[in-house]
Amino acid sequence: xxxxxxxxxxxLVLATTGFYTYVGQMVPQKEVQPPKATLLSGDLxxxxxxxxxxxxxxxxxxxxxxxxxxxxxxxxxxxxxxVAIRAKTRVAGLNDVEYFAQxxxxxxxxxxxxxxPAMPPMNxxxxxxxxxxxxxxxxxxxxxxxxSTVTLQTKHHYNSGAAASGAPAPAAAPAPGGTPxxxxxxxxxGEQ
Amino acid sequence: MNRKPLVxxxxxxALMTFAGTVGLASLAPGPEAGEPSQAPAxxxxxxxxxxxxxxxxxxxxxxxxxxxxxxxEYRAFPVVGSRVAIWVVAQLHLLFAAFVLAxxxxxxxxxxxxxxxxxxxxxxxxxxxxxxxxxxxxLTATFGAALTFMLIILYPKLTNYLMSVFxxxxxxxxxxxxxxxxxxxTYYYGWGKFHPLVHLGLGLGLNVVGTGIMMIANSWLTFMMxxxxxxxxxxxxxxxxxxxxxxxMPINVHRAIANVAFGGSIAAAYAAVKFLQAESDEERAxxxxxxxxxxxxxxxxxxxxxxxxxWLAKEIYAxxxxxxxxxxxxxxxxxxxxxxxLIGNLFLAANxxxxxxxxxxxxxxxxxxxxxxxxxxxxxCFMVWATPRSIIATxxxxxxMGGSAHPILGFLGVMSAKNTAVNILILTTFMxxxxxxxxxxxxxxxxxxxxxxxQLAIFATVAIFVIFxxxxxxxxxxxxxxxxxxxxxxxxxxxxxxxxAIDVFLFRGAKKTGEVRWGRIxxxxxxxxxxxxxxxxxxxxxxxYVRSGLRQHWHVYGIVxxxxxxxxxxxxxxxxxxxxxxxxxFFLLIGVVFWIASLHDRPDFEPAGARRRRGSGERSPExxxxxxxxxxxxx
Numbered sequence: 001x002x003x004x005x006x007x008x009x010x011x012l013v014l015a016t017t018g019f020y021t022y023v024g025q026m027v028p029q030k031e032v033q034p035p036k037a038t039l040l041s042g043d044l045x046x047x048x049x050x051x052x053x054x055x056x057x058x059x060x061x062x063x064x065x066x067x068x069x070x071x072x073x074x075x076x077x078x079x080x081x082x083v084a085i086r087a088k089t090r091v092a093g094l095n096d097v098e099y100f101a102q103x104x105x106x107x108x109x110x111x112x113x114x115x116x117p118a119m120p121p122m123n124x125x126x127x128x129x130x131x132x133x134x135x136x137x138x139x140x141x142x143x144x145x146x147x148s149t150v151t152l153q154t155k156h157h158y159n160s161g162a163a164a165s166g167a168p169a170p171a172a173a174p175a176p177g178g179t180p181x182x183x184x185x186x187x188x189x190g191e192q
Numbered sequence: 193m194n195r196k197p198l199v200x201x202x203x204x205x206a207l208m209t210f211a212g213t214v215g216l217a218s219l220a221p222g223p224e225a226g227e228p229s230q231a232p233a234x235x236x237x238x239x240x241x242x243x244x245x246x247x248x249x250x251x252x253x254x255x256x257x258x259x260x261x262x263x264x265e266y267r268a269f270p271v272v273g274s275r276v277a278i279w280v281v282a283q284l285h286l287l288f289a290a291f292v293l294a295x296x297x298x299x300x301x302x303x304x305x306x307x308x309x310x311x312x313x314x315x316x317x318x319x320x321x322x323x324x325x326x327x328x329x330x331l332t333a334t335f336g337a338a339l340t341f342m343l344i345i346l347y348p349k350l351t352n353y354l355m356s357v358f359x360x361x362x363x364x365x366x367x368x369x370x371x372x373x374x375x376x377x378t379y380y381y382g383w384g385k386f387h388p389l390v391h392l393g394l395g396l397g398l399n400v401v402g403t404g405i406m407m408i409a410n411s412w413l414t415f416m417m418x419x420x421x422x423x424x425x426x427x428x429x430x431x432x433x434x435x436x437x438x439x440x441m442p443i444n445v446h447r448a449i450a451n452v453a454f455g456g457s458i459a460a461a462y463a464a465v466k467f468l469q470a471e472s473d474e475e476r477a478x479x480x481x482x483x484x485x486x487x488x489x490x491x492x493x494x495x496x497x498x499x500x501x502x503w504l505a506k507e508i509y510a511x512x513x514x515x516x517x518x519x520x521x522x523x524x525x526x527x528x529x530x531x532x533x534l535i536g537n538l539f540l541a542a543n544x545x546x547x548x549x550x551x552x553x554x555x556x557x558x559x560x561x562x563x564x565x566x567x568x569x570x571x572x573c574f575m576v577w578a579t580p581r582s583i584i585a586t587x588x589x590x591x592x593m594g595g596s597a598h599p600i601l602g603f604l605g606v607m608s609a610k611n612t613a614v615n616i617l618i619l620t621t622f623m624x625x626x627x628x629x630x631x632x633x634x635x636x637x638x639x640x641x642x643x644x645x646x647q648l649a650i651f652a653t654v655a656i657f658v659i660f661x662x663x664x665x666x667x668x669x670x671x672x673x674x675x676x677x678x679x680x681x682x683x684x685x686x687x688x689x690x691x692x693a694i695d696v697f698l699f700r701g702a703k704k705t706g707e708v709r710w711g712r713i714x715x716x717x718x719x720x721x722x723x724x725x726x727x728x729x730x731x732x733x734x735x736x737y738v739r740s741g742l743r744q745h746w747h748v749y750g751i752v753x754x755x756x757x758x759x760x761x762x763x764x765x766x767x768x769x770x771x772x773x774x775x776x777x778f779f780l781l782i783g784v785v786f787w788i789a790s791l792h793d794r795p796d797f798e799p800a801g802a803r804r805r806r807g808s809g810e811r812s813p814e815x816x817x818x819x820x821x822x823x824x825x826x827x
Contacts, residue, residue, distance in 0.1 A: 005468045012719055013779050016726040017772040023533055024768025027526040032761040034745035034754070065517045076674075114669040118513035125424065125750035126514065 035060030040132050046139050046148035053140030056133050061122060063137070069144065077119075078112045084146030096146070098156050100138045104129075105158040123158075131159040265349045266756045274346040275758035276770055279740075281342055283733055283774045284781070285335035287454075289409075290447070290732065291782075292332050293402045294455020295321050296379070298489045300395035307388045317482055321459055322380050323789045329376055331781060333369075347756075350747045357428050358412055361435070365408045371401045403448065410443050411435040416748050417739065418511040426751045438511035442504035443739075449500050453493035454728050460486030461725035462786055464718035467711075476711035483721050484549065484710075490724065491542045491625070495618055495688070499681050508742075515742060515749065520607075523761055524738050529580050530768070532610075534731045536574035539617050541724050543570060546628045548717040553631040554706020562627060569620045576613035579604040603666070611677045612662030615684045619655060622688050626695060632706040635698045643698040647691045654687040729778060733771035741767070 038052060038060070057063035066077040087096035091110055094102065102109055107119035122129045122137075129137070132152055139148040269277040299318040306314025343351045355362075375398035382391060414437050421433025428434065463483035470476040509516035518524060547563050550556040603609065626647075635643065658680050665673045743749045745759045753759075 005465075008719075009465060009468075009722055012722055013726050013776070016723055017730060017775050020530070020534065020727075020730050021768050021772040023530055024771075025765045027529060027764050029763040029765050030523065031763050032523045032744060034759045062514060062518070066513070116513075116674070118509075120512060120514055126512075126746060 038133055042152055044152060046150060049136045049139035050143045050148040053136035056137055061127055061129060078115055080144055082145035084142045084144050097150060100141050101156040101158050104134050267346050269346055273758055278342055279770055280774050281335060281339045283736055284778055285339050287778045288328055288332040288335060290451040290454050291458055292328050293406055294451040295325050296398045296402060297452055300399055304392060319383050323792060324785055326380055327785045327788045350752060353752055357434055360431060361408050368401050368405045372405060375401055407444050411440055414439040414443050417743060419748050419751050438507045442507045446500040446504050449493050449497050453490045454732055456486045456490030457725040457728040460490060460721045464721040467718050473711055480711045480713055487545060487721055498614055502681055519742050527738050527764055529578060532577040534727055536578060538727050539570055539621055541720050543621055543624045545717055545720045546624045548714055550628060550631050552709050552712045556631040559627045559631055566620055566624055573613040573617040576604050576609050608662050608665030611680055612658055615658045615680050618684055632704060633699055633702040634705055636701060636703050637698060643694050647694050650687050650691055654683045657683050729775050733774050737767050
């Protein structure tokens with residue numbers, strides 16, 4: 001029996017689209033939900049904040065889309081393993097908390113040599129992390145090679161209101177375990 | 193008169209009206225959507241009777257009278273939801289628009305070649321392409337109107353915002369649409385009625401206006417992806433900046449090229465269908481030639497497309513690294529594995545068609561021995577390109593590998609390897625074209641050997657250079673590695689241009705060793721053309737999804753957030769199902785377009801009685817001098 005040409009063509013179109021649909025089912029299936037606001041109670045410990053920080057980095061912050069933790073070789077963005085140790089001495093005059101804060105609020109101020117100036121400010125859209133969420137991220141970063149010390153009450157240059165209003169920056173509260181930061185972080189530094 | 197078709201049409205119309213009414217009724221808000229006008233029966237029975245029915249009615253009427261206007265942010269579409277409804281309609285609109293924009297480009301080029309060479313085949317070919325335009329134009333406009341209405345109904349707040357930003361562009365858009373209709377119909381109906389140059393001028397006008405329409409529409413959609421010229425709260429600061437945003441020009445270029453590739457593939461599929469249905473050798477020869485030209489246009493436009501894609505990706509990264517990384521390394525990274533399979537299939541099919549086509553040229557045997565090497569290169573590149581960075585594996589397998597990246601194959605999943613593979617793939621396909629071009633010819637110029645040697649040297653040098661840069665990329669910092677794709681792309685482009693230029697002069701006045709026997713090609717080649725058209729269409733659907741889906745939970749990235757129930761990014765499996773449904777709908781509709789276009793060549797309708805009478809030599813009682821059929825043909 002001779003199959004009509006239009007039937008053969010229809011079967012080819014169906015088989016081709018069917019094959020591509022099948023390929024689509026073979027790749028990992030992940031439904032990405034829009035980020036939800038993180039509810040933080042004021043009495044969170046530093047360790048609890050670090051857990052929340054890790055969650056934020058995975059979801060709302062999308063940090064781990066670019067950064068890796070514990071990878072070596074030719075990387076596109078800095079690996080974060082042991083960053084807590086490097087953060088204390090990365091930029092002269094900045095302690096770890098101020099350094100992390102600068103990296104998150106003003107990431108192009110200092111760029112790790114060998115990497116592109118590509119990180120966006122995390123307190124602005126499309127991420128729009130709140131000051132408290134950023135403190136949680138800092139708590140997690142401190143835990144990578146060190147101990148989380150920040151609390152939700154910790155003040156740094158960027159959550160004191162001084163950076164936004166242009167008023168003189170108040171002295172950042174010394175983070176427990178961290179060296180006292182300068183009153184105004186030097187421009188042209190900062191990391192991503 | 194045969195009433196069967198009429199009865200059938202009435203039944204279909206009645207069914208469609210019924211379905212439409214039910215659909216509209218389901219769109220209307222149900223009682224649960226609004227405030228209840230009275231308490232449910234159970235509640236009413238428990239509550240003390242505060243007032244009589246008349247008072248209650250009066251109170252309700254007073255409440256209704258004072259009800260303030262509330263602007264809806266979203267409205268729901270039944271069954272599939274608003275996002276899928278908009279997605280399908282927008283995609284169908286874009287597919288037809290791409291076709292309507294592409295066909296005039298190569299109809300104009302083909303007509304110009306016909307005018308220049310005086311070969312009437314080109315004019316016939318251009319006219320045949322244009323026949324497909326008028327129905328497609330109507331469908332494009334219909335889907336465009338449907339898209340606009342659905343945006344207003346389903347996403348009123350977002351539509352309002354986009355209108356407030358782009359309102360000055362709407363009137364020019366409408367005016368250009370009028371101009372498009374004028375040029376299109378005068379170009380089609382004026383075929384052979386004007387001086388060829390005047391007709392070519394109409395074709396040029398059609399293309400210029402069509403490109404203008406596309407560029408205006410592109411400004412709206414690219415603004416949603418990479419907004420510029422507005423404050424952080426969305427207030428318009430500069431319309432010029434909003435139009436000329438980061439991704440506008442790359443999308444203009446990418447779409448223009450992709451439209452030509454897509455349009456060429458659909459026209460080739462049309463020719464393939466006609467070839468398979470052809471009953472005479474002459475018809476087969478014509479449609480074989482038409483299919484070849486359509487495919488040639490499609491693949492010629494397809495080869496530089498990845499370069500336009502690089503530019504677009506570069507601008508996306510320049511606008512927002514996050515957006516770029518979401519695309520290539522985040523939620524959408526696996527989509528590019530599907531894309532690699534599609535493009536790999538396109539390259540394989542295009543090369544296979546060319547190799548099959550060699551059979552129609554006498555004296556092609558010396559070139560056919562190279563096919564196996566070309567095939568090996570293509571398959572190898574395809575495999576590298578489709579290798580994912582991280583492998584889907586069980587926990588124990590991941591432990592054994594020391595991570596989700598395979599210790600050996602993982603190295604092929606990075607951009608250094610993929611860029612190299614795609615560039616070599618392009619070079620190989622280009623070589624297939626070159627070999628096909630040479631079949632049945634021998635260069636007679638004095639410098640033929642040196643010319644061949646120069647072409648081979650360019651090809652080998654560029655291939656080695658591209659591979660070297662690919663390997664070098666593994667040993668340098670990220671900032672250096674990212675920039676290596678530029679010399680890779682440029683060297684391949686340079687090779688294609690310089691080898692073609694040498695080839696043109698090399699085969700000027702070449703000796704023919706055999707004729708091209710159009711129509712003498714296996715039928716499977718025509719199915720390959722249809723496969724290419726379906727794959728192109730599917731690829732357009734997929735890439736349309738990534739361009740739009742990249743914004744994730746933003747209507748306008750970083751400015752207007754998606755607060756609807758559809759704010760999440762669906763799985764790739766779901767996305768591919770929607771793409772497939774759209775592609776099938778498109779091919780169903782394009783089948784209708786082909787059918788309508790074919791009506792033009794059908795003989796005029798004759799009533800059965802007239803046919804019988806004509807057969808027996810009787811005269812029609814209504815038309816005693818001539819039959820209805822004869823009258824129709826002479827009118």
